[in-house]
Amino acid sequence: MFNIERWQEIFEAIRKNKLRTFLTGLSVASGIFILVILLAIGQGMSNGIAKEFENDATNRISVWTNVTSVEYKGLNPGRIIEMDNRDYEMAVNKNSDKLELKSGVYSRWGQLTSYKKESGSYRVEGVRGDYQFLENETLVIGRYINENDLNSFEKNAVIGNQVYLDLFKGKDAIGEYVEIAGIKFKVVGVYTDPGGEREETRIFIPLTTAQRVYNAGDKLRSLAFTLEKHDNYEGALAASEAFSAELTADLKAKHTIAPADERAVNVNNTLENTKRFYDLNNMIRWFFWGVGICTIIAGIVGVSNIMLIIVKERTKEIGVRKAIGAQPWSIIGMILHESIFVTAIAGFVGLIFSLLLLQLVGPFIETDYIRNPSVDFSVAITTVIILVVAGAVAGFFPAYRAANIKPIEALRDE
Amino acid sequence: MIEIKNLHKSYHMGANSLHVLKGINFKVSEGEMVSIMGSSGSGKSTLLNILGILDEADEGTYNLDGTLIKNLNEKVAARYRNKFLGFIFQSFNLINYKSALENVAMPLYYQGVKRNIRVEKAMHYLEKVGLADWASHLPNELSGGQKQRVAIARALASDPKVLLADEPTGALDTKTSYEVMELIQGINDEGKTILIVTHEDDIAHMTKRIVNLKDGIIIDDSVVTQVRAKREAYV
Secondary structure: OOOHHHHHHHHHHHHHOHHHHHHHHHHHHHHHHHHHHHHHHHHHHHHHHHHHHHOOOOOEEEEEEOEOOOOEOOEOOOOEOOEEHHHHHHHHHHOOOOEEEEEEEEEEEEEEEEEOOEEEEEEEEEEOOOHHHHOOOEEEEEOOOOHHHHHOOOOEEEEEHHHHHHHHOOOOOOOOEEEEOOEEEEEEEEEEOOOOHHHHOEEEEEHHHHHHHOOOOOEEOEEEEEEOOOOOHHHHHHHHHHHHHHHHHHHHHHOOOOOOOOOOEEEEEHHHHHHHHHHHHHHHHHHHHHHHHHHHHHHHHHHHHHHHHHHHHOHHHHHHHHHOOOOHHHHHHHHHHHHHHHHHHHHHHHHHHHHHHHHHHHHHOEOOOOEOOOOOHHHHHHHHHHHHHHHHHHHHHHHHHHHOOOHHHHHHOO | OEEEEEEEEEEEEOOEEEEEEEEEEEEEOOOOEEEEEOOOOOOHHHHHHHHOOOOOOOEEEEEEOOEEOOOOOHHHHHHHHHHHEEEEOOOOOOOOOOOHHHHHHHHHHHHOOOHHHHHHHHHHHHHHOOOHHHOOOOHHHOOHHHHHHHHHHHHHHOOOOEEEEEOOOOOOOHHHHHHHHHHHHHHHHOOOEEEEEOOOHHHHOOOOEEEEEEOOEEEEEEEOOOOOHHHHHOO
16 A cells, blocks of 8 residues: 555556546546535535424414315305414413413514605514514514513514614614504514524514404414423424314314314424424435435446456556566555545545535525535545445456456467 | 476367377476477467466476476466566567666565665666666667567566576567577576577577477477577677
8 A cells, every 4th residue: 555666556557548547537526526516405405494494493383274165064165264362262271281382373464664764564463472482583682572562552563683674774773663554663672583584574563452453353363382392202293293183173163163174274283394304304315315326336337447448458567467476466456556546536526626616605505495505524524435435346346357367368468 | 497297288269179288298407598499389389388387287297496386376376486487578578667677676576575675686687688777768768679688687586497488589680689699698607597489490599408399299309509699699
């Protein structure tokens, strides 16, 4: 391995066949390049999916209603089902020992909101204090909706960071009044959400105020809950599924909805989705590894092929070497060494190029599904190991063939 | 030094079998210089290949310096070749991307000799064949005669018991041939056993004994008066 003569021989062989070595290297380099890029995209997809889940509390259960789709007890399908405060209270009273966070929500889309000369259209949601944590929001400044706001129908608002930037342009917002659908609200807080811009273009006001301002009586658009923490994932999943099922059944009974009606009551159980997405994530990862490895195998076959040609071309030289006393293993070593050297160097070039590309371009990729594609150190190490093994595999068959060449036949080979 | 008894060798090509050597009995003592002659197809190259442990006989025994050469695996064969034999080929068979010095040093590399000792020894043999000034040149920068001298130096480098030369002058003009033969004669004078395969009469007469092969058997084996190449070269 650390034999100068051996290295000299390899460099001589490479120098003599620059184009061939270059093409061989290219196939390996592109194989590694593709593998690393694929793995990075896989990682980016995981990041993207993980980001989606940071939007809300990971164990959130959301309930919303829709129109009925099944005839029941003489009632036609197509009835609009609306929840109200009594539904919320029923759920809360029945499960008071199980619930951690809870809130009813009354929301309106596209509410024109203005501050002085700036204005924009935002979603306005009437919520309870717990909703901050259900949405996984952090306050940048000020406070969130509290009990006092709810009890005394305060016209206070917590605005998203994006709303703040749109309307206030960086000026102090706390204590200022914004006009929402013609009514003035005092800004008491600014929040940020890991979900990003989309989640930050919202305004939260007290639920009671919202119901009064929009003449909604005691109607609710949706309910949001989290359950008390569980020790393990399976327990948490089972508890949240049981809770979801029970709540759905109760709501259906209360609103005279057919038990088989799938549309009228909707429950989104984040925990269940999490599992589904993690499974998907794993599948994506395995798929990318699979495709990447196949690419490398194509590269190995390429190197193997080239090495076979090299052995063929050097048959006579190998014969001469054997005639003057070269042992079979020294011939194998020579061919293997060259193969590993070429694949390793080419592989590193591919690795470096792909890492450079990821460094330069990766941070700018921020779509909903791919975010900051990158590979970690262990993946880089794994690819390096794959490379050396690949080089050895690629070189082995040609080397074995070379070692079995009979000197007498090799010398006759003109 | 070399003793072969009742040597047989056949080549099989498909259904056809070609009986090349049909019972060769042959003995060479230390310090001899023998030429093996014969027309093409007489089996002389096959005999040399068997003597060179490049090929194996079907039948018969081969003793080289008291060692029985039989059923050797590739590893042992390589070691014996390196230890006992030096090869000189018609087409020189130098490795074309290595300098003259590196070519000569190669058998020593396979003996596991250290690099600096290797270079020293190789240089010594290059001096012996009169090419010390050409040590760093590549084979394609040398003339045919010079290439064959490098090949001879390489054959000598491992200090073998026997030198085997397969048509050593076959690719050279007459003048160069005689110069090379002069060198080989000099080596023989120092006591090295040498076997030369040739079909040229004048080259054969520069050895001390001529073995004539025809259709796989020795038809004539006689000691001759050696013609010195040096004198001949200036005629």
